[in-house]
Amino acid sequence: MTTMRVARPLLFQITLLLFSTRLPLVVCGNGHLETPGRNEIVHLPGHTIENSHQLPLPHTYITPEQLPKAFDWGNVNGVSYLTGSRNQHLPQYCGSCWAHGSLSALADRIKIARNSSIPKSDIHLSVQHVLNCGGKVAGSCHGGSATGTYEFIQQNGYVAYETCQPYMACSNESQWGFCPHVDTTCQPQNICRNCGMKYVLFDNQCTAIPSDRIPNASIAEFGTISLSDNNNIHAIKAEIYARGPVAAGVNGKPLHVYHGGVYKNQTADKHNTHIVSIVGWGVNDENDNVSVEYWIVRNSWGEYWGEKGFCRIQLGHNICGIEHKIVWATPGRFTVGARGASQRYVDPSSNNNNDRMALQKGR
């Protein structure tokens, strides 16, 4: 909590005010200025790369017939490969859906690679690290993008684990709540730190973790699947099935009044304002006897929202714009043990071999 007591110098606060009137820089889609609870998708000028990949994409080596009718990373033969849910609006509002959606998908992919059937605690990635250091490429509490988050992590070389830097819901331009009192500058202490009672007179001194001892994850490749891509639904399913959850844009407005079930309103506005993660798909709506296919979607609005933090949206009709832009990333390597011991991600696409995948999934 020390950071909250670090007041910013007056000059900086004035600069902050001047700058805050110039935000946002570029807004995706309709060009509206985002306001709290509205458009949280912003494409920053420093974000220039949306696709950075070489390996074959899963839809090129998995046929539609090879995909199951239903598949959920939250329940693969009784095992969940999903990390715990988060709430971007605590301890206060921050428009960081883009960081939550993209980092939870990446963390889930790390969990899949570690294989959660061997019990270990989850690895969460630090949204606050991205807010503190990714302001030119990824985003801020006033919006950002999933591709920008992945570009930032690839450029930067890593993203710290959440135990390095907890979520404060603040970025440098944010004047909401206690943000004027939070130091969000990109410096070692704001990437990975620990606080202790080293000097009893000055309680709670915080120090940076040396830069070769930061538990972290890197990104190997990232890319997008657009609505205009051929057979986009198959491409999305194959990507999820082979490599794990993805980030997705969606119209957040109808989600505010979602209380469970499969959302099927095909006339709802499709303009993307919010970013979530898709963790699988299913068939049949138990509430009526129609057979519908749906995406299983993870939100970042807490577990009191929707179906314990999740919702289901009928697939194939771009409902709420959920199929407008899908974003995926594969891990590079990530810290797993003492003294920087790390695990390198083995991409299923690097070994274009369906037998191996079938084996992995225990089919």
Ligand SMILES: *[C@@H]1O[C@H](CO)[C@@H](O)[C@H](O)[C@H]1NC(C)=O
């Ligand atoms: C916040 O950080 C971004 C990225 O580093 C920078 O471009 C911007 O000028 C900063 N804004 C303020 C108000 O300091």
Ligand SMILES: *[C@@H]1O[C@H](CO)[C@@H](O)[C@H](O)[C@H]1NC(C)=O
């Ligand atoms: C990131 O993690 C790797 C693997 O654990 C480690 O070798 C590297 O030093 C870490 N990077 C930083 C900046 O600490």
Ligand SMILES: *[C@@H]1O[C@H](CO)[C@@H](O)[C@H](O)[C@H]1NC(C)=O
């Ligand atoms: C579907 O969305 C449209 C547009 O927002 C709205 O007018 C309509 O009432 C919705 N239908 C249902 C069944 O919720």
Ligand SMILES: *[C@@H]1O[C@H](CO)[C@@H](O)[C@H](O)[C@H]1NC(C)=O
């Ligand atoms: C669904 O089908 C079952 C069995 O055919 C029937 O008992 C039930 O009433 C139906 N539910 C609805 C909502 O139509």
Ligand SMILES: *[C@@H]1O[C@H](CO)[C@@H](O)[C@H](O)[C@H]1NC(C)=O
């Ligand atoms: C995890 O390991 C178990 C045991 O080897 C295996 O059956 C399962 O398919 C693995 N899961 C994944 C997602 O690789």
